[in-house]
Amino acid sequence: MCRTPDYEAELQRILQGNPFTEELVEGWENDLTQLCEGRRDLSTLSFVLPSDEDNVATYQQNDARRTEHYDSFLHPEILPQPFIGDPHAPVWLLLLNPGYSSPDLYDHLGICPCCDRIMSAGERRDAECMFGQGRDRFAELKSRQRLMLNQLRLVGDLPFYILDQSFNNLPDNATYKKKGGYRWWRAVLFGVRRTENFLLHDCDGLDAAGLVGEKLFVLESCPYHSKNFNPKVIWNGNRYTEFWKSLIAWAVRAGKKFIVRSSRVEKLIQCHELSVNTSNSVHFSNVRNVTLTNRNLQGQMSCEVARILKGNTPLNTRTFQ
Numbered sequence: 001m002c003r004t005p006d007y008e009a010e011l012q013r014i015l016q017g018n019p020f021t022e023e024l025v026e027g028w029e030n031d032l033t034q035l036c037e038g039r040r041d042l043s044t045l046s047f048v049l050p051s052d053e054d055n056v057a058t059y060q061q062n063d064a065r066r067t068e069h070y071d072s073f074l075h076p077e078i079l080p081q082p083f084i085g086d087p088h089a090p091v092w093l094l095l096l097n098p099g100y101s102s103p104d105l106y107d108h109l110g111i112c113p114c115c116d117r118i119m120s121a122g123e124r125r126d127a128e129c130m131f132g133q134g135r136d137r138f139a140e141l142k143s144r145q146r147l148m149l150n151q152l153r154l155v156g157d158l159p160f161y162i163l164d165q166s167f168n169n170l171p172d173n174a175t176y177k178k179k180g181g182y183r184w185w186r187a188v189l190f191g192v193r194r195t196e197n198f199l200l201h202d203c204d205g206l207d208a209a210g211l212v213g214e215k216l217f218v219l220e221s222c223p224y225h226s227k228n229f230n231p232k233v234i235w236n237g238n239r240y241t242e243f244w245k246s247l248i249a250w251a252v253r254a255g256k257k258f259i260v261r262s263s264r265v266e267k268l269i270q271c272h273e274l275s276v277n278t279s280n281s282v283h284f285s286n287v288r289n290v291t292l293t294n295r296n297l298q299g300q301m302s303c304e305v306a307r308i309l310k311g312n313t314p315l316n317t318r319t320f321q
Contacts, residue, residue, distance in 0.1 A: 019239040020152040072230040082223035086158040089217040097222035103180035159209035199309040
């Protein structure tokens with residue numbers, strides 16, 4: 001008798017190998033609290049996996065470069081962003097590493113990048129600042145941090161957290177239309193002006209984080225932020241890379257569909273002999289344009305991926321094809 005594979009049980013076994021362990025994440029949460037309370041300095045923060053500490057230090061010293069138009073230094077002072085959303089989602093977006101822009105300091109740490117003040121701490125909660133104007137900055141900082149830390153654990157409900165309103169903290173005008181994680185992802189997923197050509201435009205509402213999280217899961221090849229990607233940040237054999245490989249191998253077996261960002265991601269997939277190919281994946285027409293529109297997806301599976309993302313009814317994330 002042929003037994004149906006138990007993909008959920010298999011996923012749970014793989015998740016036990018998540019290098020962002022409960023103990024590690026709890027320690028990082030304590031570091032964030034100490035910073036907010038003024039008991040820790042920004043320069044002492046380092047949210048790096050213990051197994052990566054030597055590699056990160058060597059990379060920052062020997063390989064990272066910064067020029068007028070290029071900056072490949074990692075930003076270990078803010079939380080890693082290896083995943084966004086729920087791995088049960090039917091479509092996976094495979095990227096290189098999370099980007100970095102100055103609003104990330106506010107999103108992660110409550111620090112205004114313009115004046116270096118912790119805008120959510122003590123008497124500065126109500127200080128004039130372009131971020132979070134007229135809102136409870138402390139409460140929203142704790143909400144953002146809780147969402148990011150839960151995402152690292154990959155347990156419980158996993159919305160597409162970057163779309164949560166607590167990340168919507170810049171003035172609503174054209175100057176900031178693609179600034180910060182919230183606005184960048186909204187532009188990618190829903191567009192800036194005309195949204196009807198975007199595959200996920202029906203999710204552009206009050207529960208955008210929950211609706212998108214049921215359809216799309218983002219997986220980065222490297223978990224650490226930088227403005228520009230340097231392939232030397234991919235260290236073979238480290239714990240995160242092994243976990244990344246295990247997740248993708250499981251997703252292939254579970255029938256997920258993939259959107260592959262670039263040839264660099266494809267090269268990594270091929271190097272590790274993972275079965276992401278034309279039968280289950282699509283790519284972007286322009287590597288510099290990652291907007292989720294019909295025209296921007298290419299490959300024989302593009303219609304199938306579009307159908308899944310455009311579905312009017314959110315998919316049950318706990319079912320497998």
